[in-house]
Amino acid sequence: MFFNSWESALRLLIMGFLAYSALILLLRISGKRTLSKMNAFDLIVTVALGSTLATTLLNKNIALIEGIAAFLILIVLQFLVAWLSIRSDGFKKLIKSDPKLIFYQGKYLKENIVKERVLEVEILQAARSSGINSMDQVEAVVLETDGSISVIKKSDSQTNTLASVDQ
Known part of the structure; x- marks a missing residue:
């Protein structure tokens, strides 16, 4: 009606x-x-x-x-x-999950990827979205508490820290 x-x-x-x-x-x-x-x-x-x-x-x-x-x-x-x-x-x-490292220093952390149900293509997509054209430029990739993926680029300095990230 x-x-x-x-x-x-x-x-x-x-x-x-x-x-x-x-x-x-x-x-x-x-x-x-x-x-x-x-x-x-x-x-x-x-x-x-x-x-x-x-x-x-x-x-x-x-x-x-x-x-x-x-x-x-x-x-x-x-x-x-x-x-x-x-x-x-x-x-x-x-209530809340911790951020989880899913890629670090050139290596996919398979155990974390499987546990968090993330596909490698999703990691690559996050890298591309961050303006990265090669994973050689990436220091780390973190699955954040809200489900988003953060990409941390390599820097020239040796003082990279990933505070509060589970490995």
Whole structure:
């Protein structure tokens, strides 16, 4: 059906504006790190917020205040997880992974590549994206905590350090 009623359309417009506004306000109050690109857990929260917004908009049995309460619960829980992970190393290890070295000094670290399910072509693509045309120019490649791949070019100095990277 293409059109139910003007009442449904008006409800959707009002609920959409109010629910979206509430979500933006709550996200602004909670701070920049609430939905920053950190790990898979953050992606789940982002998807849950989107699902909650859609449900609030489209399900006539969900009141606006219930949708806002759901946003608030998700954001508060996300804030608590971030707060705890900063203050507790044990909790941080439970929630976040460590960066992992997958290429170092001319050698692919096969065990780490297999464990992290990374393809060598993905490493090569990351190198090309960094403007590198030969792996001879690469000191190291790191699979970051957010799933991105960082390429560290060789430098002329001998003081290369990879702080906080598991080998």
